[in-house]
Amino acid sequence: xxKKLLVYNSLNGKKETFKSxxxxxxxxxxxxxxxxxxxxLGNCRTFISFDLIFRYLQFIGYKVRYVRxxxxxxxxxxxxxxxxxRIAKKARLESIEPMEVVQRYTTDFRDTMAKFxxxxxxxxxxxxxHIVEQIEFIKKIIxxxxxxxxxxxxYFDVLKFNKDxxxxxxxxxxxxxxxxxxxxxxxxxxxxxxxxFALWKKAEPNHIMRWPSPWSDGFxxxxxxxxxxxxxxxxxxxxxxxxxxxxxxxxxxCEIAQAEAVYKKNPVNYWLHANMLxxxxxxxxxxxxxxxxxxxxxxxxxxxxxxxxxxxxxxxxMLQAHYRSIVDLSQNALEASEKGFxxxxxxxxxxxxxxxxxxxxxxxxxxxxxxxxxxMNDDFNSPILIAHMFDAVKYINAVSSGIxxxxxxxxxxxxxxxxxxxxxxxxxxxxxxxxxKNELKQLNGALELLMKIRDKAREDKDFETSDLIRDSxxxxxxxxxxxxxxxxxxxx
Ligand code: AMP
Ligand code: ZN
Numbered sequence: 001x002x003k004k005l006l007v008y009n010s011l012n013g014k015k016e017t018f019k020s021x022x023x024x025x026x027x028x029x030x031x032x033x034x035x036x037x038x039x040x041l042g043n044c045r046t047f048i049s050f051d052l053i054f055r056y057l058q059f060i061g062y063k064v065r066y067v068r069x070x071x072x073x074x075x076x077x078x079x080x081x082x083x084x085x086r087i088a089k090k091a092r093l094e095s096i097e098p099m100e101v102v103q104r105y106t107t108d109f110r111d112t113m114a115k116f117x118x119x120x121x122x123x124x125x126x127x128x129x130h131i132v133e134q135i136e137f138i139k140k141i142i143x144x145x146x147x148x149x150x151x152x153x154x155y156f157d158v159l160k161f162n163k164d165x166x167x168x169x170x171x172x173x174x175x176x177x178x179x180x181x182x183x184x185x186x187x188x189x190x191x192x193x194x195x196x197f198a199l200w201k202k203a204e205p206n207h208i209m210r211w212p213s214p215w216s217d218g219f220x221x222x223x224x225x226x227x228x229x230x231x232x233x234x235x236x237x238x239x240x241x242x243x244x245x246x247x248x249x250x251x252x253x254c255e256i257a258q259a260e261a262v263y264k265k266n267p268v269n270y271w272l273h274a275n276m277l278x279x280x281x282x283x284x285x286x287x288x289x290x291x292x293x294x295x296x297x298x299x300x301x302x303x304x305x306x307x308x309x310x311x312x313x314x315x316x317x318m319l320q321a322h323y324r325s326i327v328d329l330s331q332n333a334l335e336a337s338e339k340g341f342x343x344x345x346x347x348x349x350x351x352x353x354x355x356x357x358x359x360x361x362x363x364x365x366x367x368x369x370x371x372x373x374x375x376m377n378d379d380f381n382s383p384i385l386i387a388h389m390f391d392a393v394k395y396i397n398a399v400s401s402g403i404x405x406x407x408x409x410x411x412x413x414x415x416x417x418x419x420x421x422x423x424x425x426x427x428x429x430x431x432x433x434x435x436x437k438n439e440l441k442q443l444n445g446a447l448e449l450l451m452k453i454r455d456k457a458r459e460d461k462d463f464e465t466s467d468l469i470r471d472s473x474x475x476x477x478x479x480x481x482x483x484x485x486x487x488x489x490x491x492x
Contacts (some may be wrong), residue, residue, distance in 0.1 A: 005060065007240075008324060008379045010248065010271040011170055015379055018127040018270065020239050024252040026057050026064045027238035029230040029268075031247055032124070034071040035105035036086040039112055040291035041314070041329065042277040042284030046244040049274035049316055049323035051118040051427055053242070056376050059425050067233045068121040071108075073128045074208050075222045079251070081198040082189070085219065088209050098209050102128075112294045115311040115436045117427050123233050127225035131211045134220040134228045137262070138199045138213075145259040150190040152202030152216030156257065165260050170271060171249035197254050199224055223254035231259060231267070241268040245275050246283070277318070278328045279304070292329065298440060301490050309334050311436055312429055316341040319382040319426055340390070342424065345430050347393030350400050351418060354410045362404030363395040369417050376425065385421060392418055443491075447478065453489050454480070 004016040020026050029485035030050045033039055039047075050068075057064050075081035084092075091098040110120075127134075138154055141147040143429050147154050158167055162175045164247045172345035175195070203210040210217045230238065236259070243252065252271065259267035284291045292302050300308030309317070317337035321327040368388065375384035392414065398404040406414065422428050450469055457465040470480045479490045 005377045006379055007270050007272065010273045011268075015268070018239075020062065021237060021269065024062055025484055026240060027234035028054065028057070028064055028240040028242065029226070029234055029238065030066070030068045030121075030241075031226055031243035031251065032069040032071060032203055033105075033109050034075045034086055035102050035109060036075075036090045037105060037286050038293050038295075039105075039109050040284055040286060040293055041297060042279075043244075043290060044112060044116060044294060044314075045277040045318050045327065046274040047113060048116055048318050048427075050242050050272075051113075051116075052319060052323065052382055052425070053240075053272065053380055054119060054121075056380055056425055059420070065123070065234065065261045066119075066121040067125065067230060069223070069229050070102075070106055070124060070126045071225065071228060072106070072126050073098075074220045074225060079222070081201070081221065085207070085209055088207065102126075110282045115294065115298070116315050117312070117429055117434075117436075119427070125229045125230075125233065128209075128218065130225060130229055130232070133219065133232055134224050135200075135213050136222075137224060137228045137231075137258070139197060140217065140262045141258060143403060144261050146257075147199055148192065149215055150192075152218060153190055153198060154200040154215055155191050155196040156199055156254070156261070157192065157220075158197070158257065159193055161257055161261055165257075165264070167257055168253060170256055171253050173249060173253070184420070197221060197223060199258075201385045203377075218391060223251055224258060226251070227255050227258040227267075230255075231263075236263045237265055237267055237269070239268075241269045242272040242274065245273045248273055250365075251491070274323045275326050278326055281328060284329070292414075295491050299444075299491055304329075305331050305334065307331075307340065310431075310440075311435070312431075312434055313338045313341050316344075316386075316426075316428060319428075320386055322379075322381055322383055324379070341428075342388075343393055344386075347389075347396050348418060348422060348430060350396050351415050354396065354399050354406060354411055356408040357405035358407065359405060360407045360410045362398060363392070363406075365410040365414050368392060369413065372417065372421055382426065385425070389418065389421060447473075447491075449487050451480075451489060455487060 006015045007018045008015050033043055033154050053065055054066050072087060073085065075086050077086060077089065087098050090101045092099070138147065141156065142149070142154065147156050159175070161167055167175055168178070178195050200213060200215055200218055200220055202216035202218045206473035207219070209219055211219060230241065230432055241252070256267060278284060279290050281293065282290050294311070297305070297309055297314055298311060313334065317334055317424050318327065320337055320340070368391070372385055375381045375388060378384070395404060399406050450473070454466045454469045457469070473480060473489070477491070481488050481490065
């Protein structure tokens with residue numbers, strides 16, 4: 001068991017030797033998606049980064065309890081304390097129940113992560129399933145004197161908290177700066193100070209997502225769910241908390257304040273933040289429309305790229321960058337990753353066919369294995385690991401063409417480690433093992449056939465059949481577009 005792991009801790013900006021609270025066990029909490037829309041590739045990058053981390057921790061022998069929540073209430077527009085709940089808004093616009101929105105996009109999220117071969121978390125709690133815990137947590141914060149109630153809402157008193165315990169340690173923001181930079185309250189808000197944040201909001205009469213509480217019929221503030229659920233499942237202090245870089249402030253800062261207000265202890269030992277996926281140099285985001293959805297990438301149905309890329313190539317592309325670096329999505333970069341991925345897959349195939357010799361020449365296999373571990377032990381440096389794997393492929397090619405040699409023992413150990421790092425650590429699948437890829441191919445084939453049957457029906461003026469095909473497909477979010485060149489389909 002190799003355990004000299006260094007992790008970059010956002011709390012102090014340093015790489016630290018990882019030491020778990022409980023020997024051989026790790027508690028890891030990662031903020032999950034707000035399920036009001038299809039996840040875009042940017043969201044996926046963050047969850048793939050933490051999938052790599054989850055996989056590697058297990059690979060080196062830790063038992064990991066990985067908690068990743070589903071935000072299905074309380075996340076208002078613009079990440080602020082005012083405005084409409086994102087899920088309620090979607091439900092209103094589509095005239096469906098909020099829980100229908102939640103179900104649809106939770107399913108989309110899980111399906112998408114499965115296509116990327118991401119492992120399921122150990123626990124996937126929802127905000128609406130933990131309203132009681134959140135109310136209890138608010139009561140504790142009020143008891144400690146760090147929250148105030150006003151007109152049925154409850155707010156965290158940041159200035160009062162900061163007098164006892166410094167606020168802003170994660171983001172490095174000073175309270176004076178926050179005060180200086182914040183806009184004055186517009187008179188509509190009940191908050192005493194603009195820095196305060198909502199723990200409970202009284203629901204307006206038209207706000208459909210509401211629960212009874214000692215203060216009002218209302219809903220919890222967004223930051224609260226993660227504190228309530230992480231402490232419930234991982235304890236007052238746990239090892240790792242993760243999320244995208246954009247969650248550092250205010251979300252994670254507020255989580256720390258909430259937990260410290262109650263327990264007076266630092267809740268998390270290592271804060272890990274994954275960097276952003278950009279498109280055209282700008283952050284991929286749902287709100288701005290600057291994004292590509294995973295299915296648009298897999299089917300090639302998008303206006304940005306002129307060919308499709310499979311989930312495994314997309315995953316490989318993301319892992320070719322370190323999780324703390326920004327990655328810009330582009331056709332060229334994806335094509336380079338596709339070539340690299342295919343080279344690795346070919347290398348793995350060749351490896352199975354290599355013939356052993358008496359001795360090894362050309363690569364010290366033990367050193368190579370050590371360098372793979374060292375890469376991952378250095379803050380999960382997957383690009384360096386992949387570079388070592390390319391070196392191994394070069395060597396495999398050389399052995400295959402008789403230029404270099406490998407002993408039986410070394411062949412076994414190279415093969416075992418190449419496969420472990422490829423399948424278990426990087427979470428990649430070769431095309432033969434990738435069921436999704438085959439499924440997608442089969443689905444596309446079947447849909448093309450349906451398009452032909454529908455075209456024929458239209459030619460024969462059998463509109464009953466052609467409408468039946470279109471309407472039935474629409475029900476399962478497959479949209480047909482008729483144009484002068486014939487019908488095409490789009491999987492939403
Ligand atoms: P949300 O559903 O908006 O709460 O986001 C879910 C996760 O995706 C959070 O951890 C965000 O930090 C992350 N995220 C959002 N946009 C991007 C992006 N462009 N690149 C990487 N991660 C992102
Ligand atoms: Zn969170």
